[in-house]
Amino acid sequence: MNIKFPVDRAIEILRRQHDALSSQWNHRDRSSNPDFKKWKRDTEVALENIFGSESRHLGDFKRISFQAGVWYTDMPDSDHREAYEAGLKTAAAVLNSMIDEIKEYAIAEEGADIAPSSLNLIEQMCLRFHRVARQLRDRHGGRDTLTIGDEYDVQDLLHALLSMHFDDIREEEWSPSYAGSGSRVDFLLKAEQIVIEVKKTRQSMKRGELGEQLIVDRARYAEHPDCKTLVCFVYDPEGIVGNPAGMERDLEKHEGAMRVRVIIAPKA
Template sequence: MGYYDTQQVCLNGHQTTDNYHRSPEFRQKFCATCGAETIHKCPNCNSEIRGDYHIDGVFDFSRTPVPIHCENCGADFPWTKNKEKLSAKNFESVSVDHFKLIEQICSRFHLVVKQLKIRHTNRETLVVNDEYDVQDLLHSILHIYFDDIRPEEWTPSYAGGCSRVDFLLKNEKIIIEVKKTRASLKDKVICEELMVDSQRYRTHPDCKKLFCFVYDPDGLISNPRGLENDLNMKNDDFEIKVLIVPKGH
C-alpha cells in the first residue's frame, strides 16, 4: 500500500512541491513564481494539504493537482477565487511556456534519480554517476514533452573555436546545457564555464534562450541561489536561466 505526502502551495495557488516530507529540499517559504507566502496546511482546520501518492518501486512523474477546497473541512483555500477566475476563462487559448516547462522538469530531476534507485527485486537501473548519465536521463524525460530534440549540436565558431551544445530544441529555439558538479567542477569553475557558454550560444542561429541545468547531488556549490542570481539574465533578444538542483544541503 502507498501513502500520501503533503503539498506546499503559495497563497496564489502555485505549487512548490507535492513531496513536502519526502523531499524537504524542495520546500520554499515564499513562491519563486510570484513571491507569495507558502502553506502546507489548511488555514481553517490545520490539516495538511494532500500531496503525492507514493508507492515504493513505482515512479510517477506527474504533479498532484492543487485543490481548491480542503478535503477535511471543506473550506476554500486562499487561492480559490483566483482559480475560479481562471476556470471562467477556460475558453481562451493558453500558450505553453516551454522555458518554464524545462525548469519544472529539471527542478524535479533529483526526485527521478532517487526513485530510480528503488527497483522491484533490486533490478538493474540507471545510476547517475557523471554528466553523461545526467544527459541520458534528461534526454529521455524531455521526449515526453518535445518532439525535435537535437543532442550535441555544433555551435558556430567563437573566440577561435567551436563546441557542441548538449540539447537543441530547434522549434522552441532553446538550448539546454547540462553540467554535473564534481570535485574539480564547483562554484568558480561552473560560473566561468557558464559565462563562456552564454557568449558562445548567442551566436547560434536557433538559440533565443539558454537553459543551464547544474545537477549538484552532493551539495558542492556553497551558494546555489547566489550563483543563479549572478548568471540569470534577460533582455530583448536573449535569455539565460541557470537552475541548480538540488538545494538545501
C-alpha cells in the same frame, strides 16, 4: 480567489523569490544594497502579475519595513541589522503564507494560459530530476538501473524526460564565433528555440569553475541562430554549490535578446 497565472507557475515564482531571500542576510540594510532593491522590486512585480495591482497581497508585502522605524544619528549598527533581519523574516513568512493560500484556495482566472509553457515544463523536469534519479535506484528484485555518475548520465536521463513532451530534440555540433572553436549543444529544441546546457557538480570542482563555465556558455549561445532561450541545468546532488539561489540570479543577469534561465537542483 482568482489569480492571473496557472497555479503551479504562481507557486514556482513565489518559491523562487522566497528562496532568493537566503542571499540577502549578509547585507546591513537596503539603502546601500542594490541587490536587495532588485529582489524587492522583482517580488513586487511578481505579486502584481499574479494577484493584481490592487491586491491585498501586494499591499501586505509593500508594508513590510526593512529599516528601523525611528532613525537617529549614531544609531548602532546592531539596530539597523535587527530591523533589517526582522523585515526579511516577515517577508519569508508572508511569501510562505501566500504559497499556502494559493495551494488551498486559488483558481486561475478564466482566459489565463492554463497549459504550462515549454520553459515551465523544462523547469519542472530539472527541479524534479533528483527525485526521478533516486526512484530509479530503487528497482524490484535489485534489477540494474541508471546510476547518475557524470554529466553523460544526466544527459541521458534528461533526454528521456524531454521526450515525453517534445518531438524534435537535437544534439548537434555548432561552431560559434565566440572563442573560435566548435562545441556540442547538449540539447536544442528547434521549434521552441530553446537550448539546454547540462552540468554536473563534482567534489574536485575548483572554486569559481562552474560559474566561469556558465559565463562562457552564456556568451557562446548568444550567437546561436536558434537559441532564444538558454537553460543551464546544474545537477548538484551533493550540495556542492554553496549559494545556489545567488548563483542562479547572478548568471541570469544578462542584457540582450537571449533569455537565460539557470537551474541548480536539488536545493539543499
